Amino acid sequence: MNTKDVTFLEDTFKKFYFEHFDLLHVPDNPNQREFGYQKFNGGMNRHISLKSDKDLHLLLMQNKPSDVYCSNARYMFPNLPMAEKDWQNAEIIFDIDAKDLRKEYPKDNTLIKCSDCNEISSLNKSCPNCQSTKLSFTTLTCNDCIKSTKDEVVKLNQILTDDLGIDQQNIKIFFSGNEGFHIYVSKSEYDDVGSKERAEIADYIMFRGSIPETFGFRKFNMNKSSLPKFEDVGWGGRLAKHLYGTKSNRPKILQEVLSGGYTLFQKRLEDFRDSIGIKIDPNVTQDIHRIFRLPGSINSKSGLTKIFVEDLKKFDPYVDACFIDDEEVEVVTNCPIEFSLKKKKFGPFNNEQVSVPKFAAVYMMCKGIASSV
Amino acid sequence: MVNLGNDEIVKYPFLAEAGKYLSDKGFSLEQFGTDPDLKKIVENAFERIITASEGRIFKSDFSSNNSALPMEIFSFLIAVILLKLSGMNTLIRRFSLAEARRAEKFLEKDLMNYQDATKTKLSLQILKELFSVTVEKSDKGFTILVRDYLKHSINFYEREWKLINRKVVNGKVHLTPHETVRLVRKELDRHIYTKINSSSSPDMIIGFETYVDKLKQLAKKFEVKTVESKEFPPCIKHAIEVLEKGENLPHSGRFMLATFLLNKGQTVGQIAPLFKNAPDYNPKVTIYQLNQLSGISGTTEYKCPSCEKVKSQNLCFPVPACDTIINPLQFGRKRV
Numbered sequence: 090m091n092t093k094d095v096t097f098l099e100d101t102f103k104k105f106y107f108e109h110f111d112l113l114h115v116p117d118n119p120n121q122r123e124f125g126y127q128k129f130n131g132g133m134n135r136h137i138s139l140k141s142d143k144d145l146h147l148l149l150m151q152n153k154p155s156d157v158y159c160s161n162a163r164y165m166f167p168n169l170p171m172a173e174k175d176w177q178n179a180e181i182i183f184d185i186d187a188k189d190l191r192k193e194y195p196k197d198n199t200l201i202k203c204s205d206c207n208e209i210s211s212l213n214k215s216c217p218n219c220q221s222t223k224l225s226f227t228t229l230t231c232n233d234c235i236k237s238t239k240d241e242v243v244k245l246n247q248i249l250t251d252d253l254g255i256d257q258q259n260i261k262i263f264f265s266g267n268e269g270f271h272i273y274v275s276k277s278e279y280d281d282v283g284s285k286e287r288a289e290i291a292d293y294i295m296f297r298g299s300i301p302e303t304f305g306f307r308k309f310n311m312n313k314s315s316l317p318k319f320e321d322v323g324w325g326g327r328l329a330k331h332l333y334g335t336k337s338n339r340p341k342i343l344q345e346v347l348s349g350g351y352t353l354f355q356k357r358l359e360d361f362r363d364s365i366g367i368k369i370d371p372n373v374t375q376d377i378h379r380i381f382r383l384p385g386s387i388n389s390k391s392g393l394t395k396i397f398v399e400d401l402k403k404f405d406p407y408v409d410a411c412f413i414d415d416e417e418v419e420v421v422t423n424c425p426i427e428f429s430l431k432k433k434k435f436g437p438f439n440n441e442q443v444s445v446p447k448f449a450a451v452y453m454m455c456k457g458i459a460s461s462v
Numbered sequence: 463m464v465n466l467g468n469d470e471i472v473k474y475p476f477l478a479e480a481g482k483y484l485s486d487k488g489f490s491l492e493q494f495g496t497d498p499d500l501k502k503i504v505e506n507a508f509e510r511i512i513t514a515s516e517g518r519i520f521k522s523d524f525s526s527n528n529s530a531l532p533m534e535i536f537s538f539l540i541a542v543i544l545l546k547l548s549g550m551n552t553l554i555r556r557f558s559l560a561e562a563r564r565a566e567k568f569l570e571k572d573l574m575n576y577q578d579a580t581k582t583k584l585s586l587q588i589l590k591e592l593f594s595v596t597v598e599k600s601d602k603g604f605t606i607l608v609r610d611y612l613k614h615s616i617n618f619y620e621r622e623w624k625l626i627n628r629k630v631v632n633g634k635v636h637l638t639p640h641e642t643v644r645l646v647r648k649e650l651d652r653h654i655y656t657k658i659n660s661s662s663s664p665d666m667i668i669g670f671e672t673y674v675d676k677l678k679q680l681a682k683k684f685e686v687k688t689v690e691s692k693e694f695p696p697c698i699k700h701a702i703e704v705l706e707k708g709e710n711l712p713h714s715g716r717f718m719l720a721t722f723l724l725n726k727g728q729t730v731g732q733i734a735p736l737f738k739n740a741p742d743y744n745p746k747v748t749i750y751q752l753n754q755l756s757g758i759s760g761t762t763e764y765k766c767p768s769c770e771k772v773k774s775q776n777l778c779f780p781v782p783a784c785d786t787i788i789n790p791l792q793f794g795r796k797r798v
Contacts, residue, residue, distance in 0.1 A: 170760075171760065171762075172760070172762065204741065223741050225742075251631075251632070252630045252631065252632075252633075253608055253630070253633055254608070254632040254633020254634065255633070278607065278609050278633070279608075279609055282609055282612060282613075285612075285616045286609070286612035286613065286616055288771075289612050289615070289616060289624065289625045290608075290612070290625065292624060292625065292626055292774065293624075293625040293626045293630070296626060297626065297774050298621055298624045298626050298627070298770075298774060299624075299626045299627060300621050300622060300627055302622065302627070303622075303626070303627040303628075322629070322631050323629060323630050323631060324626065324630075325629070372713075372714075
């Protein structure tokens with residue numbers, strides 16, 4: 090990113106923070122948390138200890154960060170190197186991101202950047218300019234993508250409460266600031282479980298590693314009645330609903346399952362992972378030393394803010410998480426597809442200088458498709 | 463602590479304080495080496511070790527335990543002394559595992575003892591005090607908190623122990639009595655092993671020398687020698703192929719490849735060029751990350767992920783030789 094753009098974004102972010110200190114708070118037990126931040130074009134600064142909101146606000150004003158992070162873990166000595174921090178416990182966090190849900194990029198919402206010639210164009214298998222296949226993909230605002238991530242959050246919530254016994258009050262949903270959600274489970278009995286255990290919880294949620302025997306399918310002495318039923322609790326019931334569709338279908342499907350045999354059922358279970366498993370990022374859940382974007386801070390991949398979601402159904406990230414003001418600014422942009430923010434449509438722009446509200450300019454600059462004039 | 467009667471100590475002899483038990487019964491260790499009436503106990507103890515070393519479970523003779531000389535308990539305690547005198551760790555390991563499996567059988571039986579509620583209560587108490595596992599009785603079996611279940615189940619490689627293969631309702635895992643006890647086998651084994659290892663080693667006791675020598679000879683039988691082929695496992699070959707083609711290898715694949723090669727003794731400088739063809743190759747980042755994984759930059763030296771993990775990341779392309787391994791690092795290793 091060029092210096093002019095960096096200055097523009099730093100100033101815009103700083104203004105946002107100055108005007109929205111009310112959104113930015115240190116979490117509970119702040120002196121046990123590790124904080125970190127990144128600057129535009131800079132590396133990560135970690136192992137920072139902050140004691141209060143005032144410390145945090147000072148850090149934001151002094152450093153003009155592009156991104157701010159805080160650990161879900163509590164440590165005795167959060168500012169020491171990792172091995173000396175003395176880990177105490179950590180909230181469990183689940184990350185559901187649109188990129189992990191899609192089988193292919195949404196045609197109308199994705200653009201490609203060629204790594205060889207830097208050409209930006211709408212979705213294509215190769216660069217229309219130099220035919221290179223070394224491409225990076227950038228998705229812009231996509232309501233369908235948000236809808237699918239919301240559906241996953243709802244399904245995850247059900248497993249957390251029904252299966253894992255987590256109190257609904259302890260589950261908090263945050264929009265990640267780009268194209269996903271972070272689901273925090275705090276004050277639960279899982280706070281002090283380690284990384285391996287969390288990986289197992291992630292596998293459970295993702296429906297990974299199931300075996301036919303779990304659902305009553307044995308290699309020998311097979312009995313129809315032991316296969317999952319609609320009224321079964323947990324994955325048994327969920328699998329039954331997915332497998333049979335309707336109760337009246339059960340006998341027919343059961344016959345198919347039985348005649349297919351053990352290996353085919355095993356294969357089917359593996360396939361079901363994609364359809365009924367919740368698409369969380371397991372690496373996030375199992376990492377007990379990670380620092381997460383701080384709620385209330387801006388995500389420099391989009392210029393949108395990571396915020397608490399009170400009503401998931403009604404939540405529209407492209408309106409509710411877009412806090413940058415609408416002062417008109419001039420930018421040069423190459424955005425071959427349309428996007429929508431604060432209920433306004435922008436683009437397509439063909440390598441041209443345009444005047445847009447600052448929130449749209451920031452969004453495009455963060456996505457790497459615009460520069461300030 | 464759990465209050466144990468004689469018949470409970472027979473089942474769970476590792477719960478008794480050895481020295482105290484002997485002196486309470488009016489015996490000293492030396493007597494076992496010299497008193498012809500006690501010779502049978504030493505022979506029994508020796509037999510108990512041999513049985514364990516062969517992977518079998520020692521059969522208990524409960525008839526003797528109501529006598530003044532509870533053979534079963536003594537044989538365990540003397541077996542521990544013989545093992546300590548031999549100093550053969552491999553035998554101690556085999557012995558503690560066999561004793562854990564023996565105790566497991568009794569625990570399971572006691573858990574299912576619906577006629578005598580005190581037996582169930584006692585076994586639940588043992589599970590709680592020894593392994594901090596709170597087990598509750600349910601209609602059809604037992605339940606345990608998911609958190610407690612995971613603490614133990616992560617030690618198992620068999621897929622049936624994965625949480626996904628359990629009935630999980632409202633934060634609790636449902637288990638049969640057998641599964642409940644099986645869950646703590648490893649900890650039971652570790653408990654017995656630690657207890658034996660941490661007990662003080664006595665000086666050689668007259669009359670024990672022959673047994674101790676035999677144990678030393680026996681331990682040699684279990685020395686394992688292995689040879690290793692230079693061939694890479696298919697998951698690693700696949701990862702290298704993907705990179706060579708210039709295709710994108712996911713982060714988990716890069717982690718697996720790098721840790722595998724580092725664990726096999728390759729240097730960061732030898733490994734780094736492999737990533738040259740990656741679409742997002744950045745030499746600085748590559749070296750930084752390899753240094754992190756190798757422990758050069760940080761303090762942790764990362765280990766190559768298990769086959770289970772590799773499989774769950776869709777990076778596994780098994781061949782028949784993979785059937786007997788649980789980590790890619792073991793590929794091509796054979797006992798001779």
